[in-house]
Amino acid sequence: MSEHAVEQAASHGPTAGEYIVHHLTHWNTTGHPQAKIVDFSVFNVDTLIFSVAMGVAALFLLWRAASKATSGVPGRFQAAVELVLEMVADQAKGIIHSAESRKFIAPLALTVFVWIFFMNAMDMLPVDLLPLLWQTATGDHHAYLRVVPTADLNGTLGMSIGVLLVCLYYNVKIKGFGGWVHELFSAPFGSHPVLAPLNFMMQLIEFAAKTISHGMRLFGNMYAGELVFMLIALMGAAWAGTFTGAALWIGHVIAGSMWAIFHILIITLQAFIFMMLALVYTGQAHEGH
Amino acid sequence: MNLNATLFAQLAVFFILAWFTMTFVWPPIVKALDERAKKIADGLAAADKAKMDLANAEKKAVDEMRKAREAAAELRAGAERQAAQLIDEARSEAARVIAQAREAAEGEAGAAMQRAKEALREQVAALAVTGAERILRREINANVHAELLANLHQELK
Numbered sequence: 001m002s003e004h005a006v007e008q009a010a011s012h013g014p015t016a017g018e019y020i021v022h023h024l025t026h027w028n029t030t031g032h033p034q035a036k037i038v039d040f041s042v043f044n045v046d047t048l049i050f051s052v053a054m055g056v057a058a059l060f061l062l063w064r065a066a067s068k069a070t071s072g073v074p075g076r077f078q079a080a081v082e083l084v085l086e087m088v089a090d091q092a093k094g095i096i097h098s099a100e101s102r103k104f105i106a107p108l109a110l111t112v113f114v115w116i117f118f119m120n121a122m123d124m125l126p127v128d129l130l131p132l133l134w135q136t137a138t139g140d141h142h143a144y145l146r147v148v149p150t151a152d153l154n155g156t157l158g159m160s161i162g163v164l165l166v167c168l169y170y171n172v173k174i175k176g177f178g179g180w181v182h183e184l185f186s187a188p189f190g191s192h193p194v195l196a197p198l199n200f201m202m203q204l205i206e207f208a209a210k211t212i213s214h215g216m217r218l219f220g221n222m223y224a225g226e227l228v229f230m231l232i233a234l235m236g237a238a239w240a241g242t243f244t245g246a247a248l249w250i251g252h253v254i255a256g257s258m259w260a261i262f263h264i265l266i267i268t269l270q271a272f273i274f275m276m277l278a279l280v281y282t283g284q285a286h287e288g289h
Numbered sequence: 290m291n292l293n294a295t296l297f298a299q300l301a302v303f304f305i306l307a308w309f310t311m312t313f314v315w316p317p318i319v320k321a322l323d324e325r326a327k328k329i330a331d332g333l334a335a336a337d338k339a340k341m342d343l344a345n346a347e348k349k350a351v352d353e354m355r356k357a358r359e360a361a362a363e364l365r366a367g368a369e370r371q372a373a374q375l376i377d378e379a380r381s382e383a384a385r386v387i388a389q390a391r392e393a394a395e396g397e398a399g400a401a402m403q404r405a406k407e408a409l410r411e412q413v414a415a416l417a418v419t420g421a422e423r424i425l426r427r428e429i430n431a432n433v434h435a436e437l438l439a440n441l442h443q444e445l446k
Contacts, residue, residue, distance in 0.1 A: 158299025
């Protein structure tokens with residue numbers, strides 16, 4: 001969508017397409033929508049602000065529980081945090097057999113789970129609430145703002161690449177650099193000079209596929225969820241005193257409630273899946289082929 | 290869905306948050322959990338020990354009761370035996386005293402009878418001699434027949 005179209009939309013009131021495109025455009029450091037698909041000179045300010053804010057909020061809660069943790073009878077809050085922590089610890093114990101590695105990977109998995117849950121939960125806010133407040137605050141009625149950091153591919157790929165780096169680190173740490181390089185060229189088809197290039201190709205594809213699917217899965221779910229919320233919001237926006245408009249408004253209330261309730265499951269499930277995959281991938285880095 | 294440098298920023302945030310959790314969140318909670326697990330384990334062990342102690346004490350109490358009952362029974366048996374013995378002794382003592390008394394009485398009675406018999410014989414002899422004197426007053430010379438009379442007197446005795 002070009003700037004021209006946005007300006008045009010502003011003068012007439014946005015069409016459905018314009019409304020959605022506007023909502024799917026990031027507030028970035030250039031001040032206008034990113035032109036190229038890949039441009040590493042640009043930062044999405046909204047994604048950074050909300051992901052850091054959610055990370056700080058999530059870890060603040062965990063830290064509060066940790067700083068008051070007692071071995072006596074726990075309060076409800078402490079018990080709730082312990083519940084999540086033990087769930088993650090149990091999963092980590094089942095997947096990663098090295099206690100030394102778990103010292104880093106289990107807290108990492110907990111961080112990922114809680115952080116992603118908080119970021120996903122931003123989707124539960126009304127789609128127009130924060131953008132509208134932001135537009136009012138800045139006085140710019142076309143200011144872009146996206147509040148769900150996990151509905152930004154940069155956010156999810158950033159985390160999945162983080163998991164990839166952890167995997168590479170443990171590959172080298174557990175197998176030794178030589179052992180890992182040997183594995184790169186000898187697995188999965190077997191150690192033979194003829195098969196070496198094929199093995200290496202397969203390994204590269206495997207790493208790339210894992211990382212991209214890891215990030216894309218979360219992104220796709222949250223992006224689609226956000227889009228559905230916007231479509232539902234459009235139904236309510238059709239309110240115009242006509243019968244159809246009133247029916248659509250009621251449809252908004254019903255569909256919006258249903259989707260929001262269903263989304264509680266999705267945001268939790270996606271956070272859990274991302275955490276589990278992070279554990280599984282790092283666990284694979286510990287095992288020789 | 291454009292890619293940009295946000296990705297690297299997110300990557301950095303990812304590791305910073307993970308480091309924070311690893312350093313400040315995970316260890317204290319895990320420590321508290323482990324300590325609580327230990328406390329519970331200790332508590333359970335203490336409860337088991339107390340139960341065992343109680344069982345032992347009960348067994349000991351039963352033993353002591355049994356011993357006491359046995360001792361009491363023994364004591365009573367001893368006392369009864371002693372009492373029976375005392376009664377036996379008293380009975381035999383009484384029998385002895387009675388026998389002695391009877392013997393003494395019988396001896397005394399025998400002696401008295403003997404004395405009475407002798408006195409009676411004396412009197413019968415004297416009477417016989419007197420009667421014979423009266424019958425034979427004239428025919429018998431006391432001096433001549435003194436030896437005869439003495440013999441007779443001796444025989445009657």
